[in-house]
Every structure is written in structure tokens, then in C-alpha cells.
Amino acid sequence: xxxxxxxxxxxxxxxxxxxxxxxxxxxxxxxxxxxxxxxxxxxxxxxxxxxxxxxxxxxxxxxxxxxxxxxxxxxxxxxxxxxxxxxxxxxxxxxxxxxxxxxxxxxxxxxxxxxxxxxxxxxxxxxxxxxxxxxxxxxxxxxxxxxxxxxxxxxxxxxxxxxxxxxxxxxxxxxxxxxxxxxxxxxxxxxxxxxxxxxxxxxxxxxxxxxxxxxxxxxxxxxxxxxxxxxxxxxxxxxxxxxxxxxxxxxxxxxxxxxxxxxxxxxxxxxxxxxxxxxxxxxxxxxxxxxxxxxxxxxxxxxxxxxxxxxxxxxxxxxxxxxxxxxxxxxxxxxxxxxxxxxxxxxxxxxxxxxxxxxxxxxxxxxxxxxxxxxxxxxxxxxxxxxxxxxxxxxxxxxxxxxxxxxxxxxxxxxxxxxxxxxxxxxxxxxxxxx
Amino acid sequence: xxxxxxxxxxxxxxxxxxxxxxxxxxxxxxxxxxxxxxxxxxxxxxxxxxxxxxxxxxxxxxxxxxxxxxxxxxxxxxxxxxxxxxxxxxxxxxxxxxxxxxxxxxxxxxxxxxxxxxxxxxxxxxxxxxxxxxxxxxxxxxxxxxxxxxxxxxxxxxxxxxxxxxxxxxxxxxxxxxxxxxxxxxxxxxxxxxxxxxxxxxxxxxxxxxxxxxxxxxxxxxxxxxxxxxxxxxxxxxxxxxxxxxxxxxxxxxxxxxxxxxxxxxxxxxxxxxxxxxxxxxxxxxxxxxxxxxxxxxxxxxxxxxxxxxxxxxxxxxxxxxxxxxxxxxxxxxxxxxxxxx
Numbered sequence: 001x002x003x004x005x006x007x008x009x010x011x012x013x014x015x016x017x018x019x020x021x022x023x024x025x026x027x028x029x030x031x032x033x034x035x036x037x038x039x040x041x042x043x044x045x046x047x048x049x050x051x052x053x054x055x056x057x058x059x060x061x062x063x064x065x066x067x068x069x070x071x072x073x074x075x076x077x078x079x080x081x082x083x084x085x086x087x088x089x090x091x092x093x094x095x096x097x098x099x100x101x102x103x104x105x106x107x108x109x110x111x112x113x114x115x116x117x118x119x120x121x122x123x124x125x126x127x128x129x130x131x132x133x134x135x136x137x138x139x140x141x142x143x144x145x146x147x148x149x150x151x152x153x154x155x156x157x158x159x160x161x162x163x164x165x166x167x168x169x170x171x172x173x174x175x176x177x178x179x180x181x182x183x184x185x186x187x188x189x190x191x192x193x194x195x196x197x198x199x200x201x202x203x204x205x206x207x208x209x210x211x212x213x214x215x216x217x218x219x220x221x222x223x224x225x226x227x228x229x230x231x232x233x234x235x236x237x238x239x240x241x242x243x244x245x246x247x248x249x250x251x252x253x254x255x256x257x258x259x260x261x262x263x264x265x266x267x268x269x270x271x272x273x274x275x276x277x278x279x280x281x282x283x284x285x286x287x288x289x290x291x292x293x294x295x296x297x298x299x300x301x302x303x304x305x306x307x308x309x310x311x312x313x314x315x316x317x318x319x320x321x322x323x324x325x326x327x328x329x330x331x332x333x334x335x336x337x338x339x340x341x342x343x344x345x346x347x348x349x350x351x352x353x354x355x356x357x358x359x360x361x362x363x364x365x366x367x368x369x370x371x372x373x374x375x376x377x378x379x380x381x382x383x384x385x386x387x388x389x390x391x392x393x394x395x396x397x398x399x400x401x402x403x404x405x406x407x408x409x410x411x412x413x414x415x416x417x418x419x420x421x422x423x424x425x426x427x428x429x430x431x432x433x434x435x
Numbered sequence: 436x437x438x439x440x441x442x443x444x445x446x447x448x449x450x451x452x453x454x455x456x457x458x459x460x461x462x463x464x465x466x467x468x469x470x471x472x473x474x475x476x477x478x479x480x481x482x483x484x485x486x487x488x489x490x491x492x493x494x495x496x497x498x499x500x501x502x503x504x505x506x507x508x509x510x511x512x513x514x515x516x517x518x519x520x521x522x523x524x525x526x527x528x529x530x531x532x533x534x535x536x537x538x539x540x541x542x543x544x545x546x547x548x549x550x551x552x553x554x555x556x557x558x559x560x561x562x563x564x565x566x567x568x569x570x571x572x573x574x575x576x577x578x579x580x581x582x583x584x585x586x587x588x589x590x591x592x593x594x595x596x597x598x599x600x601x602x603x604x605x606x607x608x609x610x611x612x613x614x615x616x617x618x619x620x621x622x623x624x625x626x627x628x629x630x631x632x633x634x635x636x637x638x639x640x641x642x643x644x645x646x647x648x649x650x651x652x653x654x655x656x657x658x659x660x661x662x663x664x665x666x667x668x669x670x671x672x673x674x675x676x677x678x679x680x681x682x683x684x685x686x687x688x689x690x691x692x693x694x695x696x697x698x699x700x701x702x703x704x705x706x707x708x709x710x711x712x713x714x715x716x717x718x719x720x721x722x723x724x725x726x727x728x729x730x731x732x733x734x735x736x737x738x739x740x741x742x743x744x745x746x747x748x749x750x751x752x753x754x755x756x757x758x759x760x761x762x763x764x765x766x767x768x769x770x771x772x773x774x775x776x777x
Contacts, residue, residue, distance in 0.1 A: 286656035289653045300646065
């Protein structure tokens with residue numbers, strides 16, 4: 001059952017703008033309509049504006065412009081408490097239940113005894129399969145998510161926003177959650193389902209809204225899958241301009257949204273290398289020592305080797321255009337971008353035969369990104385194998401090399417960047433076309 | 436070298452902590468009808484200008500300083516050894532064992548001193564191993580082991596080692612051959628502290644091991660990322676701090692009390708935490724901080740006698756100071772937030 005054409009919309013957001021104090025424009029006139037008994041997918045790349053938009057609905061972020069109507073009545077949502085009063089509840093991406101307590105105790109603790117009754121009624125009436133009597137820490141993540149959904153309903157929510165609920169779930173758990181949501185949909189509850197994974201969205205959702213660069217690129221039924229993934233990922237624009245992509249088997253690019261098995265893949269590449277293997281972890285802050293100078297931040301990495309640390313530091317600062325007073329400046333004095341370029345530079349320059357870079361340009365501007373790409377190619381040219389992880393297709397195409405898509409622990413056949421079929425990459429990234 | 440924002444915040448936070456503690460202590464003096472300025476002058480005179488007072492201050496400072504030096508090493512690694520008190524007591528007990536039970540005469544104070552230190556080190560290594568192997572929080576284990584050492588002390592002073600001549604719960608005074616000689620008119624411990632401080636400075640800032648300790652303390656994840664050996668850092672760091680606490684205990688036994696008594700555990704091991712924090716866990720600042728703090732402690736004791744201001748006020752201030760210094764890390768964030776606003 002789809003809910004299109006149902007009587008009146010439950011929630012209607014019109015022309016929402018979100019401008020942050022640093023000038024970032026996250027939403028540029030986003031509109032979305034949610035009907036009663038609907039599961040509405042919200043998809044888009046990282047940074048497309050999904051989170052900002054749902055934060056507006058949940059009263060976390062105040063929109064710069066735009067209106068929200070709940071059951072036809074114009075409503076101002078000033079805080080999450082306010083949102084809950086209006087029947088909107090958000091289930092965050094990461095577990096917020098108390099791990100040592102059971103699901104039931106968690107619900108009782110945060111919402112009182114009536115909430116428990118309401119959950120029991122729901123479970124009985126709809127025949128929901130959920131374990132409420134085991135401490136949450138011993139449950140699988142899919143089960144925990146189900147409890148969080150029920151907890152949301154126990155507070156009286158009619159609309160539940162699920163922020164990437166499936167990002168760390170196995171396919172079986174996803175199916176299980178999907179069953180629960182469909183059952184609840186039948187009982188009149190509505191959901192906004194945020195995901196990167198189009199295959200799931202198609203399976204679970206009635207309608208979908210695609211955000212891209214803060215704007216709605218599509219809103220409607222889920223039957224035109226092909227159109228959806230084209231819209232979701234950028235990449236086209238770049239395709240024409242880049243006639244001279246460089247290719248080398250020494251540069252392996254793994255394209256995919258974080259959490260699709262990249263960690264395991266990186267670990268595999270980190271072992272079994274002879275010389276020093278450079279490594280930029282997904283969180284670069286775990287690769288630096290705040291309070292220590294740039295030189296010491298190089299030294300700590302290769303402490304037991306005799307290296308001219310000062311000279312190396314100077315070289316990194318120069319060739320990665322790190323803005324710092326001198327190499328004895330504490331690293332926490334640098335801005336985020338400079339810090340990151342420094343860490344990436346250190347790892348690339350130290351690498352002997354292999355270098356593993358996880359999202360090394362995340363958060364960097366285009367100029368910095370191009371700089372990192374040049375240095376990566378320098379490393380490849382001196383015979384260093386580079387394993388490069390990125391979430392951004394545009395970047396992968398720009399960088400060149402041999403591209404594989406990573407999705408749910410699977411890795412696609414590598415294709416050279418100059419022969420890559422953009423549509424095919426998009427499909428694979430969103431979980432479609434895997435045999 | 437340039438100061439990092441972290442160091443600046445910490446400096447401001449320390450000044451704030453000390454000011455608040457001093458203000459509260461002044462308040463207590465006023466409550467008792469005293470004049471704070473006069474009281475502080477008197478404290479300073481008693482602790483540093485009076486020859487007897489100076490000796491006492493230095494005696495206190497050497498024990499405090501040696502313990503703090505060890506703590507400064509382990510705190511740098513981000514590990515909280517709260518058990519210096521117990522390690523100090525056990526160091527004294529082990530030295531007592533050498534003197535009273537083994538009767539090892541060769542080398543005079545050297546054997547009991549070294550064995551005392553080593554015992555303190557091994558005692559602290561137990562929480563180290565628990566932390567390294569099982570992830571047991573060292574705050575709890577080090578703290579709990581203090582009581583084990585304390586009751587062991589009571590056991591020997593009230594029992595097996597009690598002086599049969601007097602019957603008081605104290606052990607017999609040790610023979611002169613065991614006694615730590617005075618150096619320059621002060622307890623021998625002072626010389627030991629002044630020798631150890633630069634050595635630890637060298638260890639912390641000019642060796643790879645010290646570097647690894649500091650990295651581990653600043654960002655544990657980064658230390659693991661760089662592949663550092665956790666065992667060497669955790670067990671080794673706690674061992675060093677226990678070694679010095681044990682040394683201080685043995686030193687006090689051999690160099691200033693010459694006997695063990697229930698009050699041998701007087702809370703120095705806790706006070707040393709404050710001194711280490713006041714000195715930013717820097718081995719070259721620790722001696723200065725410990726002399727100043729010992730002066731404050733001794734001065735405030737004399738104040739209790741001459742000006743009727745209770746010793747409890749001293750405990751109030753040291754407790755407050757510790758609480759303020761420990762919350763420094765939260766204040767850092769707060770000050771940083773404030774600095775960004777201004």
C-alpha cells in the first residue's frame with residue numbers, strides 16, 4: 001500500500017532555508033510532504049543537507065526561512081521538546097539507550113509507566129517481534145533500533161525520523177526493521193527514513209526525496225530507480241572536463257560511503273607490506289598528538305628510526321602548503337584544514353612501498369584536494385602503491401587510478417578511471433546492480 | 436618554543452585554582468578573627484626564615500618532592516596513580532623489613548633504601564598489570580591498595596615489630612649505621628630529590644621512552660596508531676612512580692623518623708598529587724613546588740599553634756586546591772570557549 005493521494009498531509013515543510021552562522025548554506029528552499037501512514041525516504045550524499053533538514057523538523061536548528069505545517073496548521077518548532085509535543089520524534093544514528101538496562105527499563109526510565117503500557121499494547125496488537133527483557137548491550141543493533149522506534153512511539157510520536165538507521169546493520173537486520181516499519185505504517189504511523197542506500201530505500205519507502213547541494217533534486221515515487229541514483233551523486237559535471245585522467249595500477253581507489261567495510265579493507269592493506277606503510281585513519285585526530293610541535297608530530301610516528309625529523313617536517317610543510325609560523329608550532333595551533341594536510345603529507349612522505357589513505361580530503365577545499373591529488377601521484381611515481389578511500393565519486397574520477405566501489409563489504413571489479421561508466425558507479429554505490 | 440592553546444588555558448586555570456583556594460583559606464583566617472596578610476607573613480617566616488622551621492620544611496619538601504617526581508612521570512602518561520600513599524608506606528615497611536628482620540648491615544642505609552624503593556615500584560606495578568591486561572581502572576586499584584598497605588603498617592607497629600621496651604605502638608629506633616646521613620644540614624632526602632629531578636627531566640624530555648609516555652598521555656589513540664608498546668608505558672610508568680614513592684617512604688624511615696609508627700601514613704602521598712599538578716607534572720618545577728607547598732603546610736601547622744587557626748583549615752585548603760586542579764581540564768574547555776567568544 002502506498003499512501004500517495006491520501007486525504008491530507010500530516011506534515012508539510014515548505015521552502016526551508018538553513019544558513020549557519022559561518023555562512024554555510026545547508027538547505028536552499030527544501031520542501032517535503034509527509035502523509036499519514038507513509039515511509040518517506042530522504043537520500044543524498046554526505047553534505048547534501050539531509051541532517052540540517054531533519055534538524056529543522058526536530059527543532060534542533062532554526063530555519064532562516066520557510067514554514068512547517070502540521071496537519072494543515074502552521075507550526076513553529078522551537079526545540080526537540082516542542083517537536084515531541086507535536087508528535088515528531090527523532091531516532092539518532094547512534095544508540096542512545098542505556099546499555100546495561102533492558103529495553104523495557106529504558107522506556108520506563110525515560111517515559112514512565114504509561115509508555116510501557118502503550119508499548120505493550122502496540123506489541124500485542126500488531127504482533128511485533130521484539131526483545132524487551134534483555135539488557136540492550138547484549139542485543140544486536142537491529143533489535144536495538146527496533147526498541148528505539150517503539151520508544152519513540154511510546155512517547156506519543158506520530159512521525160518518527162530515522163537517521164541512517166541501517167548504516168551498521170546486516171541485511172537480515174535491515175529486512176527485520178523494514179518489516180517493523182511496514183507494520184507500523186499500516187497502523188497509521190509515518191516515518192522519514194534517511195539513508196545512503198537506494199536499494200533499501202526502494203524496498204522500504206513509499207516515496208523518496210533526493211537532496212543534492214541543499215536542494216530537492218527529486219521528490220516522488222520510488223519506481224524510477226535509475227533516475228534516483230543519477231540524481232543522488234554528483235559526477236556528471238566532471239565527466240566532460242576530464243579527458244586526460246591518469247591511470248596506474250599502483251593507485252587503487254575505493255569509492256563508497258563510509259561504513260561499507262572500508263575499515264576491514266584498510267586493515268588488509270596495512271598488513272603484509274614490507275616497508276613503512278603510511279596510514280591516514282578516517283578520523284585524522286587519532287593520528288596526531290595535540291600539545292606537541294609539528295616536528296614531534298612527525299617524530300612520534302617513526303620514533304625508532306633515525307630520520308632528520310626537522311628536515312622532513314619542513315619538507316611536508318612546504319610541499320603541502322601548511323600554514324604555520326614554524327615547525328615548532330604546536331599542532332593544535334593549526335586550522336583544521338592545515339592540520340589535515342599536514343597529517344596526510346606526513347603519511348604520504350613517510351611511505352615506502354604502500355600508503356593507505358582513508359578519506360584524506362574530507363573537509364578540504366577544492367584547491368587543497370587538488371594539491372593532495374598531485375602529491376599522491378608523486379608518490380605513485382616514486383613506486384609507492386597508494387590505497388585511496390573516498391566517498392565522493394567526483395573526487396574519484398578527478399584523481400584517476402583504478403576505481404572499485406565498496407558496498408556492504410563487497411568490492412566491485414576495478415575499472416580504470418578513464419573507462420569508468422559513471423552511471424554504473426552510481427548504481428553500485430547505491431546498492432543496485434550487484435549480482 | 437611557542438605555547439599551545441592548551442598550555443595557556445592550563446596556566447590560566449591553575450592561577451584561578453590557586454587564587455580560589457587562597458581566598459577560601461583567607462576567609463577562614465578572617466572567620467577566626469585573624470588578619471590574612473599577617474598570617475601569611477607569619478607562615479612564611481616560620482617556614483623559611485626560622486632555622487628549625489626551614490629544616491622541617493625541607494624535610495617535608497624532600498618526601499613530597501620525591502613522590503611528586505614519580506607522579507609527574509605517570510601523570511604525563513595520563514595514568515592516575517592515586518596510590519602513592521600506599522607505595523610510600525610499603526617502601527618504609529620494606530626498609531623496616533631489611534633493618535628489623537634481615538638485619539642486613541652492609542652498606543648501611545643503601546640496602547633498605549633500594550629495597551624499599553623497589554617494593555614500592557612493584558606494588559604500583561600490580562595496578563599497572565591489571566590495567567594493561569584487563570583494562571581495570573588504575574584509579575580504583577591504586578586507591579584501594581593504599582588501605583592494604585595502611586593495615587599492614589598497623590599490623591607491624593601494633594604487633595610483630597612493636598618496641599618491647601616501651602610498649603607504645605612504635606617500632607624500635609634504628610641503629611645509627613642504618614641512618615641516612617644529612618647533607619648540607621638538611622635531611623639526605625633533599626639531596627636525593629635534587630639529584631633525581633634532572634634525571635627524570637632527561638627521561639621525560641630526552642629519551643624515546645619519555646616521549647612515548649607523553650604521547651600516550653596526550654592522545655592514547657595516537658600512541659596506539661603509532662604502534663607503541665602499551666605494557667612498557669602503563670606498567671613501566673606506574674612502576675617508576677611507585678619506585679619513587681617507595682624511595683620516599685624508605686628515606687623518611689631511614690632519614691627522619693628512624694622508626695615506624697601509625698602516623699607514618701600521614702597523607703603525604705595524596706598531598707604529592709597536588710604538588711605534581713601544581714608543577715604541571717614537570718620534573719624541574721616539582722622541587723620548587725614541593726618546597727613552596729611544604730612551606731605552606733609547615734607554616735599553617737605553626738599557625739595552628741600560635742594563632743589558633745585550626746589545622747583543619749589547612750586540609751580544607753589542600754582539598755579544595757586538589758578539587759580545583761583536577762577540574763582544570765573542564766575549566767580548560769570553558770576558558771577556551773570564553774576565549775573564542777572574546
